[in-house]
Amino acid sequence: MFQLNKENIDILKEAIVNGQDNFITETLKELHHADIAEFIEQLDFEEGQYIVKVLPHSIAASVLIELDEEERDRLVNSLTSKEIAKILVENIDSDDAADVLAELTTQKKEEVISFIEDAEQASDLLDLLNYDEDTAGGIMAKEYISVNINWAVPHAIREMRKQAEEINEVYTIYVVDDKNRLVGTLSLKKLLFSNSLRSTVADIYNDSQVKSVLVTEDNEDVANIMAKYDLVVLPVLDENGVLLGRITIDDVVDVMQEEAERDYQLASGISQSVESDDKVWRITRARLPWLLIGMVGGVFSSRIIGVYEDAITANPQMAFFIPLIAATGGNVGVQSSAIVVQSLANNSFDAENIRGKLSKELRVALINAFICSTFIFTYDYFFVRDSNLGATVSLSLFAVIICASLFGTLIPMLLNKFKIDPALATGPFITTINDILGLILYFSIGGILFGS
Amino acid sequence: MFQLNKENIDILKEAIVNGQDNFITETLKELHHADIAEFIEQLDFEEGQYIVKVLPHSIAASVLIELDEEERDRLVNSLTSKEIAKILVENIDSDDAADVLAELTTQKKEEVISFIEDAEQASDLLDLLNYDEDTAGGIMAKEYISVNINWAVPHAIREMRKQAEEINEVYTIYVVDDKNRLVGTLSLKKLLFSNSLRSTVADIYNDSQVKSVLVTEDNEDVANIMAKYDLVVLPVLDENGVLLGRITIDDVVDVMQEEAERDYQLASGISQSVESDDKVWRITRARLPWLLIGMVGGVFSSRIIGVYEDAITANPQMAFFIPLIAATGGNVGVQSSAIVVQSLANNSFDAENIRGKLSKELRVALINAFICSTFIFTYDYFFVRDSNLGATVSLSLFAVIICASLFGTLIPMLLNKFKIDPALATGPFITTINDILGLILYFSIGGILFGS
Numbered sequence: 001m002f003q004l005n006k007e008n009i010d011i012l013k014e015a016i017v018n019g020q021d022n023f024i025t026e027t028l029k030e031l032h033h034a035d036i037a038e039f040i041e042q043l044d045f046e047e048g049q050y051i052v053k054v055l056p057h058s059i060a061a062s063v064l065i066e067l068d069e070e071e072r073d074r075l076v077n078s079l080t081s082k083e084i085a086k087i088l089v090e091n092i093d094s095d096d097a098a099d100v101l102a103e104l105t106t107q108k109k110e111e112v113i114s115f116i117e118d119a120e121q122a123s124d125l126l127d128l129l130n131y132d133e134d135t136a137g138g139i140m141a142k143e144y145i146s147v148n149i150n151w152a153v154p155h156a157i158r159e160m161r162k163q164a165e166e167i168n169e170v171y172t173i174y175v176v177d178d179k180n181r182l183v184g185t186l187s188l189k190k191l192l193f194s195n196s197l198r199s200t201v202a203d204i205y206n207d208s209q210v211k212s213v214l215v216t217e218d219n220e221d222v223a224n225i226m227a228k229y230d231l232v233v234l235p236v237l238d239e240n241g242v243l244l245g246r247i248t249i250d251d252v253v254d255v256m257q258e259e260a261e262r263d264y265q266l267a268s269g270i271s272q273s274v275e276s277d278d279k280v281w282r283i284t285r286a287r288l289p290w291l292l293i294g295m296v297g298g299v300f301s302s303r304i305i306g307v308y309e310d311a312i313t314a315n316p317q318m319a320f321f322i323p324l325i326a327a328t329g330g331n332v333g334v335q336s337s338a339i340v341v342q343s344l345a346n347n348s349f350d351a352e353n354i355r356g357k358l359s360k361e362l363r364v365a366l367i368n369a370f371i372c373s374t375f376i377f378t379y380d381y382f383f384v385r386d387s388n389l390g391a392t393v394s395l396s397l398f399a400v401i402i403c404a405s406l407f408g409t410l411i412p413m414l415l416n417k418f419k420i421d422p423a424l425a426t427g428p429f430i431t432t433i434n435d436i437l438g439l440i441l442y443f444s445i446g447g448i449l450f451g452s
Numbered sequence: 453m454f455q456l457n458k459e460n461i462d463i464l465k466e467a468i469v470n471g472q473d474n475f476i477t478e479t480l481k482e483l484h485h486a487d488i489a490e491f492i493e494q495l496d497f498e499e500g501q502y503i504v505k506v507l508p509h510s511i512a513a514s515v516l517i518e519l520d521e522e523e524r525d526r527l528v529n530s531l532t533s534k535e536i537a538k539i540l541v542e543n544i545d546s547d548d549a550a551d552v553l554a555e556l557t558t559q560k561k562e563e564v565i566s567f568i569e570d571a572e573q574a575s576d577l578l579d580l581l582n583y584d585e586d587t588a589g590g591i592m593a594k595e596y597i598s599v600n601i602n603w604a605v606p607h608a609i610r611e612m613r614k615q616a617e618e619i620n621e622v623y624t625i626y627v628v629d630d631k632n633r634l635v636g637t638l639s640l641k642k643l644l645f646s647n648s649l650r651s652t653v654a655d656i657y658n659d660s661q662v663k664s665v666l667v668t669e670d671n672e673d674v675a676n677i678m679a680k681y682d683l684v685v686l687p688v689l690d691e692n693g694v695l696l697g698r699i700t701i702d703d704v705v706d707v708m709q710e711e712a713e714r715d716y717q718l719a720s721g722i723s724q725s726v727e728s729d730d731k732v733w734r735i736t737r738a739r740l741p742w743l744l745i746g747m748v749g750g751v752f753s754s755r756i757i758g759v760y761e762d763a764i765t766a767n768p769q770m771a772f773f774i775p776l777i778a779a780t781g782g783n784v785g786v787q788s789s790a791i792v793v794q795s796l797a798n799n800s801f802d803a804e805n806i807r808g809k810l811s812k813e814l815r816v817a818l819i820n821a822f823i824c825s826t827f828i829f830t831y832d833y834f835f836v837r838d839s840n841l842g843a844t845v846s847l848s849l850f851a852v853i854i855c856a857s858l859f860g861t862l863i864p865m866l867l868n869k870f871k872i873d874p875a876l877a878t879g880p881f882i883t884t885i886n887d888i889l890g891l892i893l894y895f896s897i898g899g900i901l902f903g904s
Contacts, residue, residue, distance in 0.1 A: 171684075188640060211484075228486050230702035231702075232702070249705070250683075250684070253678075253679050254679070256712070257708070260708075261794060263712075268787055281819075283791070283812075288823060290783060291820055291824055294780055295824055295828060298776025299831055301772075305771055305775075313765065316761050320755075320758050321754050326778065327782075331883075335720055338717060338720030339727075339735070342727070346727075363732045364736050426720060435779055
């Protein structure tokens with residue numbers, strides 16, 4: 001089988017230069033569209049454009065939806081509205097087509113839709129464009145198979161055949177009433193392996209509660225529901241129970257991956273989704289904001305220490321433990337907030353029980369604070385032999401761990417309450433606040449103990 | 453429908469006390485097994501045990517596999533081998549049954565298996581127990597439908613019916629040759645919607661390359677493959693191409709979630725998977741190791757600063773910017789390593805091109821270093837008015853950003869090369885190293901500029 005190694009990429013690049021369209025199409029046809037997309041991402045923009053135009057529409061469509069969003073937008077925008085319309089109606093599900101459309105300007109969007117010949121496809125797309133991309137409506141597709149509960153089984157099978165023609169994989173057959181409200185499911189297995197030609201759908205369908213979501217449901221909640229109940233496909237309803245579409249697990253896997261990457265990057269101080277092969281300027285832009293916040297925090301810290309300049313001149317050893325105090329505050333704060341952020345994300349967070357969370361966090365903090373303070377006091381006692389300093393460092397370390405734990409727990413809860421992504425609280429934000437907090441505690445306690 | 457609110461939980465708790473077994477079973481039967489599991493997690497251990505024994509085996513089995521691993525192990529270990537055997541053979545897939553078995557002692561494992569009456573089920577389970585839990589073999593199940601390529605279609609349908617009885621959901625029908633080697637798939641849709649009773653499997657099967665994995669493949673790679681190619685089910689083969697089992701997307705979703713949580717927690721300095729409702733001691737144990745590493749790092753820092761005690765006595769303002777230097781080193785290092793860790797996890801990392809990665813990272817670092825140093829130099833110029841200090845801080849900040857970037861990029865690469873999880877490199881580890889590095893640079897440069 002054709003492999004995407006360096007040698008073959010060079011052969012294909014040459015084929016592009018020589019305009020060997022047939023060779024290119026025949027070669028790429030052997031690959032999965034996700035692999036063709038990976039190949040295009042390794043080419044120059046013009047080469048990628050060439051490939052997309054040369055490939056049959058059905059393949060080009062599947063390849064486009066696998067591309068990085070940025071790359072795809074550039075490529076799609078370089079096509080004419082008519083070309084986009086032709087590609088979009090071919091062989092890809094309506095949810096993917098809507099994603100591509102959503103990135104176009106309003107004018108181009110309307111042009112593309114006017115070029116779509118099948119009125120039903122066009123209206124499905126227009127419908128999907130209305131939903132917020134972070135909701136169930138934003139990731140659902142219009143392609144599903146449904147049968148009316150009152151149909152005879154042979155009639156239902158005929159209707160299903162018609163509907164199945166435009167669907168790649170049949171996961172579930174939905175049973176609806178006359179008002180298109182979801183009332184149950186029909187098992188493909190049952191249909192295939194039993195002789196039920198004389199009955200009606202009502203006789204053989206499964207009427208036990210089908211898991212479903214409202215079209216306005218947040219897409220991360222959709223992911224949690226599908227993961228919890230091990231679902232491959234999930235029907236989407238409006239508030240009257242009318243079936244609007246279905247969400248398949250592959251789209252939810254994408255949502256989960258993006259979500260996990262974003263949380264991880266936020267925790268690492270990267271403010272927008274970047275990858276290691278993005279452009280230098282894009283990576284810089286994603287990283288600079290947190291560094292600058294760190295700068296401001298550092299300047300603040302310098303002002304706070306400045307207040308205690310005399311204390312440092314008198315006891316320069318006070319300066320030795322500044323990094324220890326600041327770093328521990330940051331570490332503890334990040335740990336605490338990470339646990340809250342994660343339980344918020346998993347919906348395992350019991351918002352009513354804030355007092356219980358804080359009291360548990362406090363107990364964890366007390367144990368950690370006790371162990372760390374003892375460690376540092378013992379070190380100071382044996383190696384620094386300055387009892388004032390030892391007391392100052394271990395007492396303030398104790399206070400820092402307690403305060404940073406409570407801050408780390410409360411801040412993401414507060415952010416969440418004000419509908420701000422609590423994941424923002426982890427990473428440099430909380431580190432910076434706790435650095436400052438730690439220094440204030442350290443020098444205040446030092447001031448008292450050294451009597452300055 | 454029955455809701456799991458506080459009121460109903462109290463009603464059920466009372467029913468347990470009063471031994472109203474029928475009431476409990478009838479009430480819980482209405483719930484999804486994932487919800488019953490959630491309910492059990494809110495009970496005392498003895499209450500949970502009671503529920504598991506009261507429920508019909510088929511429901512108890514599904515509930516057990518949805519429980520937290522810790523809770524499940526305790527419950528399973530409180531059952532007799534005979535009870536476990538009865539529960540395990542009921543209605544759950546072999547992969548889940550093997551997961552439960554794997555946690556038992558060798559002796560109990562053997563006892564349980566000796567109680568399983570169906571010899572094939574017993575041998576399937578024994579077989580599955582042989583695979584490492586982090587491989588494709590560790591998450592695959594033995595339940596799949598396969599037909600021989602030479603069978604006539606009616607015969608194939610009869611065989612499929614037999615096999616389908618013990619399988620909850622039919623995703624794909626595999627076509628194998630006489631040596632049980634996978635040669636293709638059969639579409640359920642095609643079988644259902646076409647009249648092919650006179651043909652053989654060979655006439656109607658799909659022989660295009662089926663995506664599959666080796667039984668020894670790492671389970672994170674399995675997840676990447678299923679996500680990349682939007683697969684719902686993936687066949688598992690041995691090195692001769694013989695079909696051994698299949699992996700379904702719900703198991704892979706679990707792998708992905710665990711993986712994402714672990715990376716996030718490692719980046720936040722939490723060393724083992726914990727949740728906010730775990731016991732205090734468990735949370736403490738997960739958090740303490742990194743805090744102690746931070747302590748050791750802090751003590752190291754204090755020794756380094758101690759070397760420059762005279763410099764600080766002469767210029768106490770040097771101490772003011774210790775937190776700024778240390779924090780920036782940490783922030784930059786975490787950002788760099790997070791990007792490398794993530795591209796390693798996504799397999800988008802091009803290991804051959806290390807020099808290219810470093811040179812790009814260097815360019816990003818130069819821009820960030822230039823902007824941050826200018827910021828801090830301007831601040832010092834206008835507000836601190838000490839040109840030596842301003843030069844020291846901004847020069848060493850520049851050096852710290854460059855070094856921390858390179859360290860942050862190289863360390864996860866090195867860990868990965870030595871087969872250590874590169875995610876370990878983010879979080880407190882890299883912060884601590886960069887804290888120390890930053891201080892050495894800061895005081896060395898300060899020493900030169902202040903001429904001490």
